[in-house]
Amino acid sequence: MTPDARLSAVAGGCHIFSGCGYNAPGLGDFIFKPIFSIGPWHVTKPELLMVISVVVVVGFFWAAFAKPKLVPRGAQNIGEIGIMFIRDQILRPMIGKRGDRFLPYLVSLFFFIWIMNIMEIIPVAQFPVPAHIGFVWTLVGLTWLTYVTVGIRVKGPIGFFKDMVPSGVPWWILWLLAPIIWFSDILVRPFTLGVRLFANMFAGHILLLVFYLATWYFVSASIGIVYAAGSLAMVIVLTGFELLIQALQAFIFTILTAFYIGDSIESAH
Amino acid sequence: MTGSPAPPSRRGRGIPAGPGGRSDGWAAFSYLLSGMIVYGGIGWVLGHWVIHSALVFPLGMVLGLALATVLVVFRFGRS
Numbered sequence: 001m002t003p004d005a006r007l008s009a010v011a012g013g014c015h016i017f018s019g020c021g022y023n024a025p026g027l028g029d030f031i032f033k034p035i036f037s038i039g040p041w042h043v044t045k046p047e048l049l050m051v052i053s054v055v056v057v058v059g060f061f062w063a064a065f066a067k068p069k070l071v072p073r074g075a076q077n078i079g080e081i082g083i084m085f086i087r088d089q090i091l092r093p094m095i096g097k098r099g100d101r102f103l104p105y106l107v108s109l110f111f112f113i114w115i116m117n118i119m120e121i122i123p124v125a126q127f128p129v130p131a132h133i134g135f136v137w138t139l140v141g142l143t144w145l146t147y148v149t150v151g152i153r154v155k156g157p158i159g160f161f162k163d164m165v166p167s168g169v170p171w172w173i174l175w176l177l178a179p180i181i182w183f184s185d186i187l188v189r190p191f192t193l194g195v196r197l198f199a200n201m202f203a204g205h206i207l208l209l210v211f212y213l214a215t216w217y218f219v220s221a222s223i224g225i226v227y228a229a230g231s232l233a234m235v236i237v238l239t240g241f242e243l244l245i246q247a248l249q250a251f252i253f254t255i256l257t258a259f260y261i262g263d264s265i266e267s268a269h
Numbered sequence: 270m271t272g273s274p275a276p277p278s279r280r281g282r283g284i285p286a287g288p289g290g291r292s293d294g295w296a297a298f299s300y301l302l303s304g305m306i307v308y309g310g311i312g313w314v315l316g317h318w319v320i321h322s323a324l325v326f327p328l329g330m331v332l333g334l335a336l337a338t339v340l341v342v343f344r345f346g347r348s
Contacts, residue, residue, distance in 0.1 A: 166344045177340045180333070184296075184303035192299060256295070 001028040003045075010216055016224040022217050025209035030131060030202075050129045053115040057108070083107055086254065094258035095265060102261055105146065109139065110254040117201060117246035120208070121239050128201035128246070133194065140194040143257045148186070151264030160264070185263075193256055200249045204242045211235045297341045304337025305330045 001009065006029060014020040034042030064079030072080050086107045091099050113130065120128035130136050151160040164181050165174065211234040218228035312329020316322050 166340075169343050173336075173339065176336050177343075179307050180300060180304045180337055180340055183307045184299040188299045188303050188306075192295065192302075 001026065002031050002033065003029055004033060010213070014217065015220040016218050016227070017220055017222055023213065025206055025213060029205075029209060045127055046129050046132045046135070049119045049125055049127060050116060050135060052125075053112060053119065053129065056115050057111045061111075082111065086110055090251075090255045090258050094255060095262035099258070099262060099265065102146075102258070105142075106254050106258055109143075109257060110250050113139065113197070113253055114247060114250035117250055118243075120201065120205060120246065121242055128205055130197050130249075131201040131205050133198040136194045136198045139197075139253070140190045143193065143260065144190045146257070147260040147264045150261055154265055189260060193253065197249050197253050200245055204245055208235065208238055208242065211238060293345060297345060300340050300344075301334060301337045304333035304335075304340070306333070308333025308336065 001023060006023070006025075009023055014023065016022075032044040032046065034044050035048060036043055060075065061079055064075040068076060083103070087100075087103055090110070091103055091106055095102065116129035116135070119125040120131075148160075151163075154160075155163050161182060164185050165178055166181075169177060211231050215228050215231040215235060218224040218231055309326060309330035312332070313326040315329070316325030
């Protein structure tokens with residue numbers, strides 16, 4: 001059921017004991033009709049939400065740092081806390097001081113993903129952009145290009161691959177282990193990085209939908225109203241839970257990006 | 270100097286419990302997955318086109334998992 005069909009079904013008053021079954025959420029809830037078109041480009045809701053996220057993040061940091069003051073106030077204060085958090089909790093522990101030139105990328109990455117995730121619980125928006133995996137692959141591609149490029153620039157093309165292999169492994173087993181390491185570091189890493197973010201936001205959206213729809217479905221002048229109350233309680237609890245997951249997933253994506261970059265920079269161990 | 274925290278080194282030991290500590294878990298998981306894919310893949314190709322036996326594919330996966338376990342021990346197991 002597409003979101004539009006869902007809306008008409010909900011408005012149609014399908015409730016318990018009215019001879020109408022519960023319409024469980026499914027993949028259809030992730031397929032949107034274009035809202036408007038610019039030439040051949042049809043803009044759907046997730047795309048629009050992504051653009052809004054960009055505007056929010058850029059707008060906020062613009063407001064915070066367009067005219068920086070020595071004693072920060074208002075938006076600048078919050079912006080500085082955010083940047084310091086990324087630097088001291090993610091960048092420094094993972095890469096160290098020489099990784100400071102990656103701070104702009106990590107800050108942008110964290111806040112962009114976080115705002116896109118938060119769209120899930122903003123009324124009217126109510127869709128986490130990373131629940132469409134295409135958006136995620138773009139970010140993963142940037143991270144992959146960054147850590148591969150940095151690794152090759154720092155260690156050279158041969159050193160980059162040689163350095164992935166741990167030291168102290170006997171030579172006779174090393175050539176059996178090396179393919180596993182290369183496959184893991186070059187291919188599995190970006191794959192798990194992307195799927196982790198996507199799957200968390202996808203599952204979160206489904207989870208919220210299940211209880212939102214159940215609440216509406218159970219509402220009726222019968223015992224159903226009790227179930228509806230229970231379901232509504234779940235909506236509130238899960239919204240809080242999702243708020244945590246949204247920040248956590250943005251954090252994990254960023255910290256793993258930092259970890260991979262750090263891995264590329266750090267010389268043999 | 271007992272009690273002072275170890276300097277932050279990322280590979281293997283060093284990572285303290287906390288948000289960053291999960292990187293090791295993911296790396297180990299990534300190795301296990303890679304081992305099965307790489308050697309399972311080799312086994313599948315061998316079994317399909319060279320030896321013509323369905324046995325080579327699962328054998329490859331088991332071998333890959335075993336090798337990946339060895340790798341995890343080498344990288345994370347020693348302190």
